[in-house]
Amino acid sequence: MNYSNPAQLQAAILDWAGTVVDFGSFAPTQIFVEAFAEFGVSLTLEEARGPMGMGKWDHIRTLCNVPTIASRYHQAFGRLPTDEDVTAIYQRFMPLQIDKIALHSALVPGALQTLRRLRANGLKIGSCSGYPKRVMDKVVALAASSGYVADHVVATDETPNGRPWPAQALANVIALGIEDVAACVKVDDTLPGILEGRRAGMWTVALMCSGNALGLTWEGYQALTSEQLQHQRMRIAALFEGAQPHYLVDTLNGLPAVVNDINRRLAAGEMPQTAQANALLGSLG
Template sequence: MSTSTPVAVIFDLDGTLVDSEPNYYEAGKRVLQQFGVPDFTWEDHAEFIGIGTRETLEVLRQRHGIDAPVDELLDLKNAAYLELAAAHTDAFPQMHKLAEMLQANGNPMAVASGSSRPAIEAVLPGAGLDSVLTTIVSAEEVTHGKPAPDVFLAAARLLGTRPADCVVVEDAPPGVEAARRAGMRCIAVPYLPAQADDPLVASADLLFRGGQREFDAQRAFDWIVRK
């Protein structure tokens, strides 16, 4: 990594910057109920944490024999999620602090998420992050979602930064794998405690095993700027 180039930081959104998974679970549950699937549990939802919405719905559509096209399911879920997100979405305080520290230090930053652009643009203002994080890439705007590296590589291009000069902040195995494939360093802050032992998460360059309850903005900032 170049010592003369400021490190760019690419944040995942859901489960990393903001605790949006409860809203995604409820939105998915509502949509599946409309198509005769009444028993979608949190455990069912947790299987797809870190995977793009479209990819998730494609699997669920096949699994439950839903006839509706995935685009219809996607529109329904996005509408339900936007309603829930507008009502309430919490930013993780230490993540918010890290983003502000990086902004003050002049580090380029972006959000690269599996969510739709409307969902990202709805969440960031509600979480007080829209003035800090202005560069956005949705997985719907690239060919392949995580664990493919496309969304992170697109973010690096928008920031005008080499992948080797980027650090990704992620909460789930597919995102950590996407960062590895992109040739980027990765800070892992697992949303689900059990995922701290996942081999992909464990391979991150910096791991906060306790997730958000252990995450420390100053420690992460110091590690980033030293790189």
């Protein structure tokens, strides 16, 4: 038996908030601000967005390691935040998140049509998230009520390691029965999510405008002038550069064109581990 490269993609592994639902990724960021506030520690939305894509406990730990935030915590409690303090914030974050997740559960405009096109091209739809299963169950139910049902879902606490480790993406490969990791494309709006896909040996697509990096509502995104939009694309592309995504597009709606290009590259013998990265395709939606 000999190895041969896959000839075309078999699955798209999609993130949730900022990718398929919650344009601008507001659900987790706003709740981080509220959870820290309940401990008397101020946090801006921009600060809260910093480690986005990680599991939520790790996200809070990373925020607490930021010197300016740690200093605010020290002023409030007379000590730097310990892991026990992180757990206390996390335990307050969780019920807030579950209670308010429905406020930011709308599908990204055009997502359902895009997903139908992907399925029509024979792709299975896997998914993973930085949300734990308790939150993910509610997100999945809300999405289903709007017509989106992924073929498989992996929450951050269902694998030994969350992002940027590759475990969640690889769990999708196993569950979906995919022959080769190179036949998968991982789509995400965060650095840890792109690193997850890269480390799993997949093609990767970074979303520049629907998620954490731009941080605008759909209406805010639509209101940008062409000059403003291009400036933001270049800024966000620079943020993603270290993770080396293979493609950068505005939203999920640019994915069908990317899939066609990846299939062309696979047919030509290219593989994600060695393929040129950072193709800026912002005009693809």
